[in-house]
Structure formats: C-alpha cells, structure tokens
Amino acid sequence: MTKIETGPQKPKRRKAARPGEILQAGLEEFAISGLAATRLEDIAQRAGIAKGTIYRYFDSKEDLFMAVVRSRLVLSLDQFEEMVTNYPGPTDALLRQVLTGIYKQFVGSDISGVIRILISEGPRFPGLVDIYHKEVTSKGVTILTHIIKRGIERGEIRDGPAAREPRLIMAPTIMAILWDLTFKAQDPIDIEEYLTAHIDIILHGLSA
C-alpha cells in the first residue's frame, strides 16, 4: 500500500519536447481517433513526455486541437500557382504536371489526416472549416480555373459545362485520399495507375 507518495520521480529529457513535437503527435492521434476519443495521455506518450507537460504549451485539449489543425492548414499551393502562371507548353502537359505534383504531395501525407479531421469535426468547428475553405480549397479552385481559362484561350480546351466546374478536376484526387484512408486494407489503390487514368479521363473530357 505505498500509495500516497506525491511528486515526480524522473523528469528526463530537456531541450527537445518542443511544442512542435506535441503538435505532430497530436495530429497523428487526432487523425486516427478524432478530438473526443483521443486521450491526452496517448498524445503525451507518442511525444515521449508526460501529460502535464502538454499544459505548459496549450491551455486545454481543445486548444491543442485547434493549434494542431491550424499548424497544418496553410500548406503551400504556391508552387502550383507558380507552375501555372509561368508554364510555356500545352495544357495537357501542364495538367499532367500539376496533378502529379498534387498526388505526390497529398496522398498518404499529413494532409490526409487533416482532411479526415475536417470532415469529422467540421460541424463543431466551423471556424476551421472556414479557414480551410479560404486557404486551401478556394485557392485550389482558382488554380484549376486558371488552367482551364488558359486552355480555352489556347484553343486546347473546349468551353462547356465541365469547364465551368473546376472541382470536377480535383474530385478524383480527393477520392483517392479518402479511399486510401478508409479502404487501404480492403482494396488498396495503385496510385500510378489511378493517376494515369485520372489524367486520361480529364484530358479527354475537356479537350476541344
């Protein structure tokens, strides 16, 4: 019955265990279990620290959650934007390059975790949805709109309903991310093949 024995025994590491590590551990846990089902103790364990340490950097579980999502929300689409504005060649090659880059960067990455979190927790965190929509989604739509506009001007893309709905171009990407998150065990996607097929159907679907 040696129980009442207050105080800690072995505070070890120093220097590391920075907020960044907590954010990373938090992302990994939240992406799997969501906000409510994730225990701070799990995050602490994954980060190799004690639960109490989290409270030195974040006010509450929810505060940590917000910080986690915000920290991964911005993600640079700038490279793609630049690709589009500077690209000299034909539209099909440009689209191929942009889509390839997006797959490489997103499928199976931290970003897919953020997307799952957003879908799951969106209703209780409209603020986060708002930021994501502004920072990521609508930027993506803008880039795709540019590609289409450019293609129409060059006479490579036909104008029509499809050209007015840029979300169609990225739909297969979103689906691949979610498929990978959800059905990887049952029925894994071969990303190479899928990407090839994606580019193929989009190029034929839009071409003049």
Add this chain to the structure above:
Amino acid sequence: MTKIETGPQKPKRRKAARPGEILQAGLEEFAISGLAATRLEDIAQRAGIAKGTIYRYFDSKEDLFMAVVRSRLVLSLDQFEEMVTNYPGPTDALLRQVLTGIYKQFVGSDISGVIRILISEGPRFPGLVDIYHKEVTSKGVTILTHIIKRGIERGEIRDGPAAREPRLIMAPTIMAILWDLTFKAQDPIDIEEYLTAHIDIILHGLSA
C-alpha cells in the same frame, strides 16, 4: 436543496419510441458528432425519450452505434444494377440516368451521414468498413464496370486507362456529398449544374 428525490415523475408516451426512432436519432447525432462526442442524453432527447429507455433496446452506446450504422449500410443499389442489365439505349443516356439517380438518392441524405461516420470512425471499426466495402463500394464499382464494358462492346466507349478505373466515374459524386457536408455554409454546390458538368466530362472523357 430539494435534491434526493428518487423515482421518475412523468413517463409519458407509450407505443412509439420504438428502436427505429432511436436508430434515426442516433444516426443524426452520430453523423454530426461522431461516436465519442455524442452523449446518449442527446440521442434520447432527439428521440423524445429518456436516456434509460435506450438501454431497453441496446446493450451499450457502442452497441447502438453499430446498430445505427448497420441499419443504413445496405441501401439498395439493386435498382441501378437492374437499370444497367435491362437498358436498351445508348451508353450516354444510361450513364446519365444512373448518375442522376445516384445524386437524387445520396446527396444530402442519410447516406451522407453514414459516409461521414465511416470516414471518421473507420480506423476503430474495421468490421464496418469491411461491410460497407463489400455491400456498397464494390457493388457500385461492379455496376460502373458493367456500364463501361457494355459501352466498349457497343463501340461507344474507348478502351484505355480511364475505362479501367471505374472509381473515377463516381469520384465527383463522393466529392459532392462531402462538399455538401463540409462546405455547404461557405460555398454551396448547385447540384443540377454540377451533375450536368459531371456527366459532360465523363461522357467526353470516355467516348470513343
């Protein structure tokens, strides 16, 4: 301080409050908040009953959760299957009919709730993911594969990478469902237009 006052005051309704009502209320709450964050009290309130009543029909919160998802998992794709096998006309009209039917039936329906639940809770309920994959996803893929095969045989669809990846055809549908769940407030989808564009790009993307 009139607190300790055991026993109930007003058991009201009889006859209604059947398991079905609890399942419906459960679906609505679970779809918004997920398993962990949903309180049985919320479900009870939505169903217009007391918390204890739930335990007459379900053993535990998790048992109710499983029952909720299972109850909405099967959903008939049979009508679409039948459409495909019996359809006499050209592929574009068939595809138009099938896609229109899917949008009408799925976007904004109970099914979108189930899809959100599956994405959110999948990692902790691989059994449910398994059932959904077998009962819904792979059936959907089969139907689309039939359409494509039929189209190739009739000389209306070109063979190629896109024809080997039927998931591409339904990707915009999935995206519309999730977009509606997540970004309705920021940026609602006009389903009529979106569907038109979807059919347009797919038909051009696949046509011979």
Add this chain to the structure above:
DNA sequence: GGAATTTTAATGACTTTTGAGTCATTATCT
C-alpha cells in the same frame, strides 16, 4: 572557469468533471 543560486521545464499523483450505465419507482398496457 566553476560553485552557488535563481529560473524554467517537466513530472505524475491527485482532484474534478463528465457522461455511461443502473435500478427502484411509476405509468401504461393487456
């Protein structure tokens, strides 16, 4: 440069809160 001292980081036992699950009591049905 290094011992002594102050400041800051980290710990985990403890407290508090929250919500799942129970059950004695009461209404309604047969």
Add this chain to the structure above:
DNA sequence: AGATAATGACTCAAAAGTCATTAAAATTCC
C-alpha cells in the same frame, strides 16, 4: 391485477485538468 415500458436520480469509471515537487538549464558571483 399483473406484466411491461419508461423514467431520471444515482453510482461509478475514465479522462481532463491541477499542482507540489524535482530535474535541468541559465544566470550570478567569486
């Protein structure tokens, strides 16, 4: 009148959040 359905106050376990205590780092002083 007996059986069944429903209730909500209550119990209890689990996890969020606190804090006295200790380790390590930074600073001061000689």
